[in-house]
Amino acid sequence: MTSTNARIGVLALQGDVREHARALAAAGAEAVEVRRPEELAAVDGLVLPGGESTAIGRLLRIFGLLEPLRAAVGDGLPVYGSCAGMILLAQDVLDGRPDQPLIGGLDVVVRRNAFGRQVDSFEADLEVEGLTGPPLHAVFIRAPWVEKAGDGVTILARVGEHPVAVRQGHLLATSFHPELTGDIRMHELFVDLVARRPARG
Amino acid sequence: MPVKRGMAEMLKGGVIMDVVTPEQAKIAEDAGAVAVMALERVPADIRAQGGVARMSDPDMIQGIVEAVSIPVMAKARIGHFVEAQVLQALGVDYVDESEVLTPADPHHHIDKWAFTVPFVCGATNLGEALRRISEGAAMIRSKGEAGTGEVSNAVVHMRTIRGEIARLSTLPADELYAAAKELRAPHDLVAEVARLGKLPVVLFTAGGIATPADAALMMQLGADGVFVGSGIFKSGDPAKRARAIVEATTMYNDPGVIAKVSRGLGEAMVGINVGELPAAARYADRGW
Numbered sequence: 001m002t003s004t005n006a007r008i009g010v011l012a013l014q015g016d017v018r019e020h021a022r023a024l025a026a027a028g029a030e031a032v033e034v035r036r037p038e039e040l041a042a043v044d045g046l047v048l049p050g051g052e053s054t055a056i057g058r059l060l061r062i063f064g065l066l067e068p069l070r071a072a073v074g075d076g077l078p079v080y081g082s083c084a085g086m087i088l089l090a091q092d093v094l095d096g097r098p099d100q101p102l103i104g105g106l107d108v109v110v111r112r113n114a115f116g117r118q119v120d121s122f123e124a125d126l127e128v129e130g131l132t133g134p135p136l137h138a139v140f141i142r143a144p145w146v147e148k149a150g151d152g153v154t155i156l157a158r159v160g161e162h163p164v165a166v167r168q169g170h171l172l173a174t175s176f177h178p179e180l181t182g183d184i185r186m187h188e189l190f191v192d193l194v195a196r197r198p199a200r201g
Numbered sequence: 202m203p204v205k206r207g208m209a210e211m212l213k214g215g216v217i218m219d220v221v222t223p224e225q226a227k228i229a230e231d232a233g234a235v236a237v238m239a240l241e242r243v244p245a246d247i248r249a250q251g252g253v254a255r256m257s258d259p260d261m262i263q264g265i266v267e268a269v270s271i272p273v274m275a276k277a278r279i280g281h282f283v284e285a286q287v288l289q290a291l292g293v294d295y296v297d298e299s300e301v302l303t304p305a306d307p308h309h310h311i312d313k314w315a316f317t318v319p320f321v322c323g324a325t326n327l328g329e330a331l332r333r334i335s336e337g338a339a340m341i342r343s344k345g346e347a348g349t350g351e352v353s354n355a356v357v358h359m360r361t362i363r364g365e366i367a368r369l370s371t372l373p374a375d376e377l378y379a380a381a382k383e384l385r386a387p388h389d390l391v392a393e394v395a396r397l398g399k400l401p402v403v404l405f406t407a408g409g410i411a412t413p414a415d416a417a418l419m420m421q422l423g424a425d426g427v428f429v430g431s432g433i434f435k436s437g438d439p440a441k442r443a444r445a446i447v448e449a450t451t452m453y454n455d456p457g458v459i460a461k462v463s464r465g466l467g468e469a470m471v472g473i474n475v476g477e478l479p480a481a482a483r484y485a486d487r488g489w
Contacts, residue, residue, distance in 0.1 A: 014214040050211045052235040118294035121204040139203045180207045
């Protein structure tokens with residue numbers, strides 16, 4: 001990966017923020033934490049980390065980030081969500097809380113905790129479309145899967161029949177946690193996606 | 202191991218709340234808790250009522266598991282590996298081998314490697330934390346003094362652990378053997394901590410946190426997240442206090458937010474001064 005000047009935020013309300021920041025830096029980006037609307041306005045891309053989607057969604061609303069984020073996604077801001085981040089990016093969630101705030105934008109329905117509770121969490125080697133090299137070692141923790149994907153959504157990887165990595169234009173989402181493994185290829189893919197986006201006026 | 206330790210990484214920056222009923226669990230989830238700790242009595246009541254404190258009734262744990270969609274933790278007694286087996290069979294997401302319950306074994310903690318479910322354990326200092334990690338703990342919490350509403354022990358334990366880590370990272374490699382001996386911890390873990398400058402697992406804080414400012418204090422002292430036990434449901438307005446502690450934990454570096462959320466919370470839990478506790482009533486001394 002060549003070094004870029006991309007400044008990529010990690011939503012830092014709750015979750016494994018540091019791990020994503022480290023992976024982004026290793027992939028050649030400048031990583032910054034985002035907790036406020038003005039910090040969101042200053043990034044070229046955003047990562048929604050793993051964490052508890054209900055808690056993060058609630059904090060998005062309280063700290064006035066939900067509407068600015070929806071607007072930014074609509075405006076083409078590249079966003080990558082892992083696990084809880086995939087849920088937050090989805091248009092709809094099954095087995096979530098009825099009042100759970102979502103950012104939306106990614107034309108998928110995800111099923112929360114689809115693979116089960118913590119005792120069902122697992123690791124797997126995945127073939128991911130768009131990544132070169134050996135299969136990606138993926139860590140699934142109380143992970144969601146994509147239940148239904150719209151026509152504009154490319155499925156990058158599956159576990160069994162269930163999509164676990166998807167892309168739709170400037171939006172990228174995985175059920176698993178590449179930030180925990182030291183393999184930075186998903187982050188390189190995202191940094192590349194951010195770098196290719198035409199500069200904003 | 203990535204699955205067990207990774208689960209704790211996902212809880213970072215969040216608040217884990219003690220609950221004793223499905224209704225309390227829902228209040229905690231509504232307030233933005235990242236997980237709940239299911240137990241029969243909160244530590245303040247265990248103190249007040251005395252007697253042997255054990256793993257909770259499986260019916261009650263099941264009720265809480267079914268009531269919420271966030272992870273559920275539950276406590277087993279120190280060394281009581283069968284209670285831990287039962288909790289794993291019930292499908293809880295994390296077991297807390299906890300000094301708040303009456304210890305079942307005065308010499309041995311649970312061999313946590315033998316389980317699929319991950320464990321969190323308390324520690325008052327670095328050596329204790331590393332002994333628990335060597336037994337398989339995937340998450341550490343500073344012990345504090347549970348059920349008092351007094352934060353001083355949590356502060357001491359967090360400063361001690363962080364201070365001992367900082368000292369290790371200044372030592373030349375050949376002095377880490379003696380350091381391991383002093384810490385009564387395995388050399389490989391001591392060397393790993395010296396190299397990383399942090400524990401190899403997530404470090405939360407617990408024990409005596411009762412206010413939003415307490416939670417933010419612990420975060421500023423370097424905690425990855427916060428357990429609140431009696432502090433919420435022993436206060437005047439639990440739902441409001443729970444929300445305030447969650448928000449202060451996220452914005453721990455922003456005194457303006459902490460001031461705002463600290464207003465009008467009603468009465469905090471009454472509390473006990475740790476200095477007035479007789480030695481036998483100090484939970485932090487349990488564990489070896």
